[in-house]
Amino acid sequence: MAKGRPRAFDMDDALDKALKLFWTKGYEGTSLSDLTQAMGINPPSLYAAFGNKEGLFRQALDRYMGEMAGGCSALNAPTARGVAEALLYGVANVDPEMPPGCLLVQAALSCSDSSETVRQELIDRRQGAEDALRERFERAQREGDLPPTASPVRLARFLTAISQGISVHAASGVGRQELMEIADMALKAWPAILDSSPTS
Amino acid sequence: MAKGRPRAFDMDDALDKALKLFWTKGYEGTSLSDLTQAMGINPPSLYAAFGNKEGLFRQALDRYMGEMAGGCSALNAPTARGVAEALLYGVANVDPEMPPGCLLVQAALSCSDSSETVRQELIDRRQGAEDALRERFERAQREGDLPPTASPVRLARFLTAISQGISVHAASGVGRQELMEIADMALKAWPAILDSSPTS
DNA sequence: CGGTTTATATAGTGGTTAGTAAAAAAATAA
């Protein structure tokens, strides 16, 4: 065992509590007293373990991306269509134990100047997710799964936008079935959006 | 003229300044010093004229809805398809003089407990806009403009979700052309989503 | 045991938040 007094709390458990708070109240909407109370620790313990509020948030972000990727990585679906289904249904099928919507959207769409770095980090992570989707569609196109007329970058952007719209609706209290119907409609449109020619 | 010392600032001008701030930084991200500085007035003048921060925000919301309705009321388009086009292109075609995205989405997706009433107000206004869209589609269906297979409530929800996704992208700095392409894809899917039968 | 190291709890720090008390200023009314 490492020397020194052992930590009296589990970091992953505490991180989960922080994650849930940031997810529901947003980065700026979550105060340190909210955090310390939910995590069951005092401020000095939080700062010793996670650096500061922004550091804690970034680690909560990492945990979110990791656990989401483990649970429902849409990118591993065998077909492009399957990827789209898994993505949209994944967002629409909210876990009642978890806050609704996507953390990357909920945490900070707008914020004060002092949190600009956090807002930019979220923009980058959203773009990163969209890029991963685009690369998956590019692969599908190379493999003949998507027709040459399809535009991977536009498909990825469109699906990301839909998932964000579902996320906003989810955070507004819209029920799972209604969210699913949004996903259904987008998927019903799937064949039509595989042709990226100017108009149809 | 009314008796008493006349107000030294124009309320609509000041409201426009406040609106822009709330639009870019969000409700909680905008501080009173931000507001008084941008509006060019002192705190007591602000409180005398608008009540308090939440009152100011609500009046900024009213002004936003009013000016938006005047400039680009998508509901007045002659056809359901035209309504969808006007709505999506209206959100995608960001005014470089104005903050990107939709105020109803930007101002407060998540917030601290002390601003829950504001968050709920925004949820209600978003739902109100969706309801107005649904009613417009119901009318279109009665008039034969939309087929009996179409679901006005689902169409309205789907289009609202898309516009919110465009709004999130716009607030992330995505350019107008890319936003337009999202709208284009949704409109390309228009014929496909007019049939609300289970699967296709 | 003593010495070292790390985490803890207590109690605070300076700065910012939304909101205000009080008095002076600028208009009308008589």
Place this chain on the structure above:
DNA sequence: TTATTTTTTTACTAACCACTATATAAACCG
């Protein structure tokens, strides 16, 4: 002019924000 009404400016409040200095407690090593 004087009285009245309303706005403006200045200075301020209490509460909360993220964060920390200090001392103590709990583990290890030798």
